[in-house]
Amino acid sequence: MQANTLKERLDAIYDRIAAAASTSGREVADVHLIAVSKTFPEEAIVAASALGQRAFGENKVQELVRKTNALGRGTEANPLEWHHIGHLQRNKAKDIVGRVDLLHALDSHRLGQELQKRLAAADSYLDCLIQVNVSGEYSKFGIDPAALDAFVDTLSDYDRLRIRGLMTLASPAEDPEQVRPEMAHLRCLSEGIADRCTGQQPLLSMGMSGDFEVAISEGATHVRIGSAIFGSR
Secondary structure: OHHHHHHHHHHHHHHHHHHHHHHHOHHHHEEEEEEEOOOHHHOOOHHHHOOOOOEEEEOOOHHHHHHHHHHHEOOOEEEOEEEOOOOHHHHHHHHHHOOOOOOEEEEEEHHHHHHHHHHHHHHEEEEEEEOOOOOOOOOOEEHHHHHHHHHHHHHHHHOOOEEEEEEEOOOOOOOOHHHHHHHHHHHHHHHOOOHHOOOOOOOOEEOOOHHHHHHHOOOEEEEOOOOOOOOOO
């Protein structure tokens, strides 16, 4: 990809995020762009970082390990922030310890237990978002909304996990307005667990290339955008 093409795409996304935040009466600084770099080479991350993008999302542990080994935390001038946004298998839990700033997909008791064990062994902590299946699709991972409250209560036993908020994958839709109820539902769920989250307010990771403006209007603090930045995979 040409550097000028990447800059144009990033600038366009930044402008759209700012416009969506302004329209919703929010501060643009409260919305964080996660550039989803899965399947793209390290060079694409370096190029985006040189343009000011800091946070990058990976959904496969093997790829995350390769890229963090190669790029680390970036440079003083262009630091890198790593997010694991895909389903995490328990046998891969050890591989993200010390590598990610935020796990977006805590979706089971067993994963929480395994992460707690690995983090304790490394004397480390991990900021996490609980993945909630608000769409009700069987093909998607995530906690059932009706079980969220009880799930959060059980996580209090895992002192190495810092629960920061919630994440969801909305249903596929040609019209982004069709998924607004799902995003509004996640926001309401986050309000119900706010007193048990680390931080001043729960984080909300929702919205991708096709629907991130609706997500921002419903309170998203993190939007995950890949193809609109890096192009088709």
